[in-house]
Amino acid sequence: MSQSGTWVKRIVDSRFFKEAMEKSEELFSQNKVGLLSLLRRALKKVQETASSSNLTVVKLLNRYIILFSELIKAYVQGSYTKLPLITLVKITAALLYFVMPFDFIPDFLPLVGFADDLAIVVWVGKAIKEELDEFEKHL
Structure with a gap:
């Protein structure tokens, strides 16, 4: 595995991303208003x-x-319901992770604070590329 792949794996395996996945599942199953607030x-x-x-x-x-x-x-x-729930949960978890100020690399650290946020967002984006491409056709 490449160094960047190992780094992303450490972030994905962190308690911060696991917490984001758990909250994501809750938002999707119980709190649509909270989901829109997250957006x-x-x-x-x-x-x-x-x-x-x-x-x-x-x-x-x-x-x-x-x-x-x-x-x-x-x-x-x-208006668009073609996605499996796990894909929606991953997207929501990436958004939750992005808005969390204290995560694998806290956002207040100059220059590097958003590196982990970017890594998670891009990792999810690449993992669901086909679904995103299909959605963009819908727009």
């Missing part, structure tokens, strides 16, 4: 991050967060 928080955070940086990686993070949010919103509204 607002994630979009606000990524907008703030993108406005303070012109880095390509931040643009990639921005793209994924917006796409994940649109997909979850479409699912909740019933």
Whole structure:
């Protein structure tokens, strides 16, 4: 396994991501309002991050967060229901992890604080690439 793959595995295996997965399952099964609130928080955070940086990686993070949010919103509204529940849980867990200030690498650390957030978001994005491509056709 490559070094970056090992690093992502450490984040995925961390208690922080496991906690995000558990909360994600709860949100999907019991709290649609909380799910929409999560989308607002994630979009606000990524907008703030993108406005303070012109880095390509931040643009990639921005793209994924917006796409994940649109997909979850479409699912909740019933206009796009083609995804398996596990895919929705993974997306929601990535969004939860992204908004958590204290995670594998706390967000307040300069320059590196968003590295783990980016790694998780990109990891989920790559894992569900076909589903995201299909959803983008729906837009």
